[in-house]
Amino acid sequence: MKTAGRSAAGAGDVAAVVAARREMNQRLASTRREGRSWGFAIGCLLVLAALPLLQFAGNFNYVLHMALYTFMYIAMASAWNIVGGYTGYISLGHNVFFGIGGYFSGMILASAGISTLITAPAAGAVAAVFGFLVGLVTLRVRGPSFIISSIALLMIARILFDNWDYVGGSNGLSVPLSTLPVEWAKLPYFYAMLVIAVLSIAASYRIKHSKFGLGLRALSQDEVKAESAGINTKLYKVAAFAISAFFVGMAGAVWGEYLTYIRPNIFLIILVAANMVLMCILGGKGTVTGPIVGAILLIAFNEFFVAYFGASELNILGTGVIMLLALMFFPLGIVGTLARQGRLPRFLDWD
Amino acid sequence: MSDALQILILGITLGGVYALMASGLTLIFGVMRIVNLAHPIMIICGAYVAYWLFNLYRVDPILAMPVAAVFMFGVGLVLYQLVFAKEAASAKYSEMTVLLTFAVALVLDGFLGALFSNTQRVTTPPYATDAIVIGDLFIPTAQLYAGLISIALIGALVVFLQFTRMGYAIRATTQNRTAAALLGVNVGFISLVTFAIGVALAGAAGALVSFVFSFFPAKHWEWIAVLMSLVVLGGMGKLMGTIVGAFALSIVAAFVGTYAGATWSTITFFLALFLVLLIRPQGLFGDPIESA
Numbered sequence: 001m002k003t004a005g006r007s008a009a010g011a012g013d014v015a016a017v018v019a020a021r022r023e024m025n026q027r028l029a030s031t032r033r034e035g036r037s038w039g040f041a042i043g044c045l046l047v048l049a050a051l052p053l054l055q056f057a058g059n060f061n062y063v064l065h066m067a068l069y070t071f072m073y074i075a076m077a078s079a080w081n082i083v084g085g086y087t088g089y090i091s092l093g094h095n096v097f098f099g100i101g102g103y104f105s106g107m108i109l110a111s112a113g114i115s116t117l118i119t120a121p122a123a124g125a126v127a128a129v130f131g132f133l134v135g136l137v138t139l140r141v142r143g144p145s146f147i148i149s150s151i152a153l154l155m156i157a158r159i160l161f162d163n164w165d166y167v168g169g170s171n172g173l174s175v176p177l178s179t180l181p182v183e184w185a186k187l188p189y190f191y192a193m194l195v196i197a198v199l200s201i202a203a204s205y206r207i208k209h210s211k212f213g214l215g216l217r218a219l220s221q222d223e224v225k226a227e228s229a230g231i232n233t234k235l236y237k238v239a240a241f242a243i244s245a246f247f248v249g250m251a252g253a254v255w256g257e258y259l260t261y262i263r264p265n266i267f268l269i270i271l272v273a274a275n276m277v278l279m280c281i282l283g284g285k286g287t288v289t290g291p292i293v294g295a296i297l298l299i300a301f302n303e304f305f306v307a308y309f310g311a312s313e314l315n316i317l318g319t320g321v322i323m324l325l326a327l328m329f330f331p332l333g334i335v336g337t338l339a340r341q342g343r344l345p346r347f348l349d350w351d
Numbered sequence: 352m353s354d355a356l357q358i359l360i361l362g363i364t365l366g367g368v369y370a371l372m373a374s375g376l377t378l379i380f381g382v383m384r385i386v387n388l389a390h391p392i393m394i395i396c397g398a399y400v401a402y403w404l405f406n407l408y409r410v411d412p413i414l415a416m417p418v419a420a421v422f423m424f425g426v427g428l429v430l431y432q433l434v435f436a437k438e439a440a441s442a443k444y445s446e447m448t449v450l451l452t453f454a455v456a457l458v459l460d461g462f463l464g465a466l467f468s469n470t471q472r473v474t475t476p477p478y479a480t481d482a483i484v485i486g487d488l489f490i491p492t493a494q495l496y497a498g499l500i501s502i503a504l505i506g507a508l509v510v511f512l513q514f515t516r517m518g519y520a521i522r523a524t525t526q527n528r529t530a531a532a533l534l535g536v537n538v539g540f541i542s543l544v545t546f547a548i549g550v551a552l553a554g555a556a557g558a559l560v561s562f563v564f565s566f567f568p569a570k571h572w573e574w575i576a577v578l579m580s581l582v583v584l585g586g587m588g589k590l591m592g593t594i595v596g597a598f599a600l601s602i603v604a605a606f607v608g609t610y611a612g613a614t615w616s617t618i619t620f621f622l623a624l625f626l627v628l629l630i631r632p633q634g635l636f637g638d639p640i641e642s643a
Contacts, residue, residue, distance in 0.1 A: 058358070090446060092453065137625060141632045144386040144587065147449050148579040151388075151626055152621040155576040159621075163614050270572050274457060281450070313469070317461025323454035327447065328434065 028312075040347040047193060055183050064186045065231040068258070070299050071193035072251050075200040077279040077291035079247035082204055084277065085286035086213055087240045088220030089139065090147050092273050094248060095155030096134075097127040099267040100157075101249030102256035107186055109257060116257040117192050120250045127249025128242040135241035142223065143266045154270060172263030175256065189258040197255065205288050205350055207243070215287070216240055226310040272318065278323045284333030288350040293334055298322070353487040358609050360490055362602030364498030368556070368563060370597035371501035372411030372574070373581045374508060374590060375552030381525040382545040385435060385448040389455040390553050391571035391578060396459065397423055397557020398474075398566050399467065405474045405561075412474045413500065416558035422495065423554025427547035435546070436539070456571065463568040469470050473565040497559040504555060505594060512590070516637025525588065577617070580624035596635065 051067060054060040084090050101123040105116035116123070138149040162170040178185045209212040209234065219226040219233045227233045256262040275298065283294025296318075305318050330337055338344040339351065376390045387393075397419040404410040406417060416635055434451055438444060473479070478492040512518040523531040524541045532538045560566065581600060583594025608616030627634060 030570075081509065088446070090449065137629050140630055143382075143445050144380075144449055145628065147386065147446075148576075149493060152576040152624045155573060156618060156621045159614060159618055253588060274453070277450070277453075288489060313461045313464030315461070316457055317465060320454050320457025320459075320461055324434070324451065326460060327451050327454060328437075329585055331447070 004276045026101060036350060038321040049191075052187055052190060055081070059183065061183070062185060066188055066299070066303065068186060068193045071190075071197040071297060072255055073275065073279060073295040073299060075193070075197040075251045075294045076248050077276050077283075078197070078200040078204045078288075079244045079251075080276040080312040081280050081285065081291045082207055082216075082240050083244045085280055085290070086207065086216040086220060086236050087239070089142070089237065090277065091241075092147055092270065092277065093150035093152070093157075094244070094276055095252075095268060095270075095272040096154050096157045097131055097245040097248040098252035098255075098272060099161065099264070100127045100130055101252030102262045102267050103161070103173065103210075103252075103275040104249075104252035106173045106175055106256040106262040107167060110173055115188075116253045117188055120192065120196070120253040123253035125249035125340075127252070128246040131245025132238055132242040134236040134338065139237050139241060148214050153268070154273065158264055158268040161268060168262075170264055172261055172266070173256075174261050177260055178257075186258075189254055192254045193251070194249065196250050199289070200251075201292065203243065203247065204291075208288055208351060212236065212239075220286075266309075269321070273317060274323075278319060278326070280333070281323065281331075282326050282333055283337030284337070284339075287333070287335040287339070289348045290333050290335040293348070297334075354609075357488055359602060360488065361494065362605030363598060364490070364494045365563075365605065366598035366601035367498035367501035367505075368494075368559060369578070369581060370505055370594045371491050371552065371559065372556040373578045373593050373597055374505055375549035375556070376578055376594040377519075377585070377588055377590055378508075378552070379546055379549035379584050380582065381590065383450065383542050384445045384588075385546070385571040386445070386579075386587075387460060387549065388449060388575055390454040390549075391574035392453075392456045392463070392568070393423060393426070393550050393583075394557040394574065395424070395454055395463065395551035395566055395568060395571050397554035398472075398561035399463065399557075400554065401558035401561040402472055402474050405476065407411075411476050412562050413476075413496065413559050416500070416555050419554040419558040420551040421554075422546045422553045423557075424551035426554075427550030428543065430550070431543050431546040436543070449468055456575075459569050460571065467568065469567045471565040471567050472480060474560075474561040476562055478571050479562045481608050494592040497563045500559060501556070504569070508552070509590070517541075517544070573617070577620045578622075580627075583624055583634055586634030589634070589636040592636030593633060 003155075009200065024307065030282055051063060064095060076094075079093050082093065083094075101120070103124040104126045108119050111232055129179045135154060138146055138153065141149065161167060177251065178188075180187070191347065207216070215231040215233075215236045218229065218231060219236060221231050252255055252267065258275050259266070279294035279298050280291050280295060281294070282290075284290030301318070301322065304317065309315075326333070332340060335348055339349070372391075372394055376387055379385050379387050379390070387630055400419040401410075401412040401415040401421055404415040410418075433447065433457065438447055438451065442556055476493075478496060481492040483490045483492055483495065502507050512522055520531070520536045521544075523534070524534055524538055524545075528538055531541075579598045582588075582593050584600060585594070585596035603623070604616040604619040607619045633639075
């Protein structure tokens with residue numbers, strides 16, 4: 001009697017499970033994306049590439065500057081996301097690589113006159129090698145200890161560059177002004193930053209959909225289990241760190257020449273790293289489009305803030321408040337939250 | 352020889368101050384696994400309390416210390432309830448709290464900066480520029496007083512943790528949160544109080560720091576790395592380790608500073624941090640690393 005009852009219940013359970021699974025499959029099928037919205041991405045790119053045409057209609061240098069600045073942060077936030085989002089190692093000193101890239105190319109420009117637009121890949125490579133070596137040491141520890149070591153790295157870099165007379169100490173490095181007419185002066189840097197941003201996003205997308213990226217995400221969940229599943233966690237995370245450093249270094253190189261001066265108190269302040277982190281959190285850590293959305297939003301916010309309240313300490317306060325609210329109420333970020341609710345528009349879904 | 356003794360004494364008194372600055376940090380990490388990146392800015396809050404009490408009402412910074420501690424105790428209670436209490440159940444708790452405290456640090460940094468501007472300040476009680484001379488030895492009184500008071504406060508903290516009921520509860524929670532809860536410790540309440548005590552220690556340290564170092568809001572970034580290297584060196588969350596680390600590193604830093612210049616004395620802390628990570632990632636007194 002008892003056994004019969006149980007088997008009947010069991011049959012009922014099986015039927016329920018099968019029904020639930022069918023329903024789940026149907027739901028998945030109904031929400032499945034028909035490919036990526038490549039059209040949207042390419043359209044965006046074409047519009048952005050055509051943006052400098054505005055210069056024929058008047059002086060739109062401010063628009064170009066803001067676009068360029070946004071490209072830079074998109075590149076850096078996407079690069080940060082490879083380490084902080086996929087791998088789960090939060091680096092609060094990532095602008096060390098920004099500084100290294102800037103100084104490397106800046107020194108070549110100042111001494112040999114070769115534009116950073118040419119040397120940027122080399123600057124990225126130097127940053128990547130440096131990232132690899134640093135990663136070998138700091139990625140040995142997880143969680144809080146890693147975060148602390150990343151801050152310490154930034155502090156060491158700041159002290160070294162502040163006191164290294166060869167690269168100008170705390171006064172920094174001055175590089176020659178662009179000789180282009182003022183309306184076209186931003187153009188080379190605009191396109192360079194656009195290319196770096198696109199490369200950085202592309203790398204982030206490729207990594208997310210590769211075995212490498214799967215390994216990174218596995219080790220972010222549980223390093224020991226990932227290791228026992230045959231992932232070379234040590235190599236994986238150091239490689240991710242180096243790739244990330246590469247793009248940040250390239251962005252630093254171009255930004256240095258664009259600004260025409262490279263100073264520790266511009267390149268090596270923690271607010272730059274904080275911005276990268278905050279953009280990823282705001283947009284959605286570990287998603288491909290999250291850092292892009294976060295970068296655009298945060299820069300727009302900062303710009304409004306500066307326009308209304310002036311550039312002051314209030315800016316830091318504002319950054320902190322947004323970060324606090326985002327962490328407390330939207331820890332998954334915009335893209336992450338929308339994706340969880342199944343309401344992520346197709347053009348943002350590249351995960 | 353007397354040179355070395357001189358440097359040693361300076362290193363020890365400074366070590367006491369650093370130990371006090373880092374003790375709240377280590378207490379908070381030990382009990383709640385919160386890496387309080389906002390700790391140094393809280394020290395600076397305490398320093399401002401002492402600074403304004405001295406400049407407006409001529410209150411000696413040493414007497415202002417309890418005021419700063421009580422004030423920051425209140426700040427700690429409010430902050431914990433507002434920000435951290437509901438995070439305790441989060442899966443990526445430790446990582447999350449680092450980001451949260453980083454955000455809190457930005458908020459306080461911006462707030463203090465907007466309020467008081469980033470000019471260098473220092474409280475100037477009469478003993479701030481004085482020195483005691485014994486034979487060849489030259490000991491700045493400010494540093495001596497701050498060091499001695501810090502050592503006394505840390506002693507009081509150790510006694511509190513070792514011999515009071517609440518101290519037992521705090522230590523039990525540090526060792527094993529679940530077991531402590533099962534044995535009837537109100538873990539939530541202990542966390543709240545410990546956080547507030549940690550922040551109060553930051554306030555007390557701030558009052559002492561206000562006449563030893565010059566300070567301004569943005570200075571806390573430098574201190575984050577310095578204090579964190581002490582905490583990592585000693586093994587995260589181990590109070591004894593932190594204290595030993597603080598004395599050891601500030602003595603080394605004092606020697607480095609004398610023979611190689613002040614710039615390099617700061618870097619000593621960070622290089623020590625990297626060496627520890629390289630050789631013994633769990634720190635001098637730490638347990639083997641957990642995978643979280």
